[in-house]
Amino acid sequence: MNTRTLRADVLLFLTAAIWGLAFVAQRVGMEHVGPLTFNGIRFALGALALVPLTLVLEKRRASGLIGVDRRRTIVGGGLLGLALFIGASLQQIGLAGPQLAGFGLEASTAGKAGFITGLYVVLVPLFGLFLAQRPGWGTWVGAALAVTGMYLLSVTSGLAISFGDLLVFIGAFFWAGHVLLVGKLSPGLDAVDAVKLSAIQFAVCAVLSLVGAAATEEATLAGIAGAGPAILYGGLMSVGVAYTLQIIAQRDAQPAHAAIILSLESVFAAIGGWLMLGEVLTARGLTGCALMLAGMLLSQLKP
Template sequence: MDRDEQTKRSDISLNKGSVWGLIIAITLIWGYAWVLMKASLDHMGPFTFSSFRFGTGALTLLLIVWIARLGLPPKRYIKHLIIIGFLQTTVVFTLVMFALMFVDAGKSSVLLYSMPLWSSLLAVKFLGEHLSRWKIAGLISGMLGLLTILGWDIWLGQNIEVIIGEILIIISAISWGIANIYYRLNVSDLPKLQSSAFQMLFGVLGIFIATLVMESGQPIIFNTESIYYILFTGVLASALCFTVWYVIMSTVDMVTATISTLLVPMFGLILSSLLLNEELTIGVITGSTLILVGIVLSQITYDKKRTEHR
């Protein structure tokens, strides 16, 4: 037994370089996906693109589930997966894609990745988790960051559509946070790959309905660029990256895995500035820094507490 444990530990230590390579790769892909999501609006409506993206992603994940022989989830989970799909996929990405018509991609990624802050607040109410002083400090820092990003625009006389778009993205982050809590309460014992595949399937059905209602008959431009956007965000950013993410979560500790997601908005801001010529204003930089500091503080204290109980 001891030798087996030593072998496993040595395997993990030998694979650390590969694991971090995967972390950087998927967060870079997720950050780059924000650029493509914004660029896709030149070819089709926001809901139409989300339908193509998550339809492709769901089919890819279902194929992986079939190959892995996981099968259908038990009937008792179906209702919960529908609710999670609605909150995590339908609500989040219909609102985000609509907001991207008015809000820069880099700023949008920062606002959406305020999700861990909302999850922490909701965890206190519904999971009975305790807010330490450091976690409270992290939440305050994150909230100040949100107010800095929004307040800067208001004081500069920003277009009301931009402000509304930013608020919609914050609502998306809250919806994502609610989905996380609901998952912990109802679906946490289901295989993660299976739950991800079926929540995405149910979620994309909601996006299809929104597309039919809001964008039926609107023009769609299919060319090399738009097909590339759909395949990249659907197969790589949605299906493949989430599959790799589960591998990472089973290999490294939760602190490392969670903190690594902070690279996503950073890559989103940098790539949006480089590829879309979006301006990195003082307000965005200051607010983004405060949000990232807040997320780091809240997640580190949370994981340390979990580790102590183990």
């Protein structure tokens, strides 16, 4: 393993830790504001946080280095922003305990949402079927383990699944699409263009979220202030820092390494939910988590 690959793996590990703990912030934020309001503000913060960095990197860019095609950056950032908006909205609504309770629906927990979202690492190689690729046996066995694990984690003895878990599961398909897009767009990017790509996708996601929030939610200054710490973590750390680290790291990371390390996000989510929110999984749920994590790892170790 060379130095660049090692650095990429370290950055991806930090990304997984930040994202995993962000599930706690997302859950706490729902006590004060609506899901689209929360996402709109945090992604706007993430985009704004990258503006000074973009300007600094632009000045330091070597005079003879030409950036990638502007159209590719703008269009790619727009597509990433759309996938991000759908995935993040489904995930955030799935975590919106007070809002879903008002409709008699059950929300997901931080720990469960982390593991269900992590299914995207199994879905990524399966999506290769649509690209005329042939996943290996590890992918199929991993998918079977992950599905079995999700059944134990989320489906009750009465064959019912909570509405929140279902939304988070659907969102996992869009997270998989987002990872594939990042893998398609990030090679060949220098640091400046990687940060620009991040800023564009955050801005697109923020605009779509705020438009949706204006149409469907009521936000108050008191509510936004109450959710302030969670929004700041979600905006500056989970969005501004982690997504940018992902794009920068995936320029040098081996695809299998990236997927495996990012799957640890679910472990950090479960630990954060336990330590900070007092969430406790049953023996059945813990078994499901173990099977899901095993499936995620196997699908990448034997793709």
